[in-house]
Amino acid sequence: MASTPKSKPATAEDVAELAGVSRWTVNRAFKKDASISKRTLDRVMKAAARLDYAPDLLAASLASDRSNLVSLLIDDFANPHKLVMLEALTRVLGAHGLDVLLVNTASQKDTQDALRTARQRRVDAAVLIGSQLSDDLIAQAKGTDHIGKLIVFARLSSEVQAVSICVDDRSAMAVMTDHVLSGGYSRPLFLAGPQTRSAHLLRQQTFVEGWQSATGFRPEDHVVGSYDPRQAYRQVTSFLKGCPEDSWPDVIVCENDALAVGTIDALRHEFGRNVPGDLAVTGFDDTPQAADQSYQLTTYRQPISAMAEALAQVVLGQRDEVGLDRFTGELVIRRSA
């Protein structure tokens, strides 16, 4: 129907000719401000429709130095929460006219590459949603200076070159700590994810110190190598197998839901324990699984959509970059603790 199939796409020039105007007028017609008369605009749009014309974003980016592209770097696809974030980010950024470049940075080299291509594609921002090594990578990254903006999403970064968009881990974990304290448990265990930099230990630190100052006892902790439910399953299993029966925890506070889900499974299937009957467990993130009847996980829900919204505004330069690491979510109390 429209235009000539199999041929090259129409350009502003073609439309201009058909509409009887200059091609600059055509380009203007496709911008929001559009200082153009209604009549010519109509004519242009009609011609454009007939030729199935749409402005070339490559040429536009090249000329304007704004790509409306954001690249998302993810190094961990084992945590189901990543899918939730991707959904929110693509939805919200898309609504703002920003396209998303998704990059799998499973290896360190990949992250360097990703940052380099991000620059080569002139992305307006590179967003790290990685769990691991973010800070080290940012610090090392060559060419970081030419990337529009460097943003760490859903994780606090201590790197000054980057801006963090995340919840206030300290206050979030304080709320969780209070809840756990009110449960009357006496032997808590904190299950942490991969240890990288100091900023990442905030949840653990907040819980441990909060508990200690309230009870006088310093909780145990254990570290899992990645935010993967299956790995948590294995590590929790071997850890608890090494624990004398009488020194078992009665509540396991996990750094996030991925760890919590693996923990609950291990407790059930490796040790035949009930949650919360024999042992309580808490998470962080409120992934879809957390709400399942099988888990009914007490957790903390981050305002992902609002955070994504903030990200969009930062990228578009419509928002001040202060307070972005102070988002507040809410405690979701279910049956697991």
Add this chain to the structure above:
Amino acid sequence: MASTPKSKPATAEDVAELAGVSRWTVNRAFKKDASISKRTLDRVMKAAARLDYAPDLLAASLASDRSNLVSLLIDDFANPHKLVMLEALTRVLGAHGLDVLLVNTASQKDTQDALRTARQRRVDAAVLIGSQLSDDLIAQAKGTDHIGKLIVFARLSSEVQAVSICVDDRSAMAVMTDHVLSGGYSRPLFLAGPQTRSAHLLRQQTFVEGWQSATGFRPEDHVVGSYDPRQAYRQVTSFLKGCPEDSWPDVIVCENDALAVGTIDALRHEFGRNVPGDLAVTGFDDTPQAADQSYQLTTYRQPISAMAEALAQVVLGQRDEVGLDRFTGELVIRRSA
């Protein structure tokens, strides 16, 4: 360290000047064939390194009409299997030098938009990983003709404009049917996902007809509105509540794991049944969850990485487009059936 921070990125021109060659030589140095003398190449590369130069992909795409960009359209983030696909696709395409544009096409309008921007960004291919409406959308889509390639991934499409990369549903489901038949069940139920076009009914049809021709009985079926474990949970619950006790199925064959997981949860938590003790369940996809102790789901594993590899080759024009809808995976037998 390198170059001048906060300034604009270096161009080939800058490097040329520093290396004492012309800028065309610089550009040539950055291509694989590189018809260039070793000495000048060294000089150029050294200069490039000093200036932290990297070719501008926007300009390259504009001039060459190849963007090395593939856009992935996803309309359903509730199915955890999507994360597995995204991991494989980003990993494999990335290894081939293809970047991935991720687009959330939750609404029909979004898909049209996505296809349009795909064209505007001159993607080399648009890949639909949607579960719903793919065919209708493809058929309606304006501007489809200007998109390098239109590919439907992990789903058979009957649309001629698109090429499907997927397993042979018929043979895959035949294998599953045989397995279920050998289990000695007598009242199977097929749980299907959203019904769209005929191609999508292949698994159901294969199972139903296979069972019928083997036993003489035509299995019941039930339809779930989306590939969402939680929705499956609800719909299975209400469906079974309407079933007289004596006409309950003894095996539920699900179109995929998302439905199977929701089904198992519903059986356990709404009806107190055991799987496979009281009832067997099968899935399709072999998502990570399927391997969990909680489910131990018998399912069918698609060769996602190989399919992603094929996709890369098709996009790069290195592969014939035949047999792409005939991939073969393997039956994964666990405890659920």
Add this chain to the structure above:
DNA sequence: TTGTAGGCGTTATCAC
């Protein structure tokens, strides 16, 4: 409101 230069940083192609 509309038209005009000049330039964005490459690639393709042809000279040397």
Add this chain to the structure above:
DNA sequence: GTGATAACGCCTACAA
């Protein structure tokens, strides 16, 4: 092997 010319399709000025 290297240099040069002409696109690629648009945007930011500025002039009419």
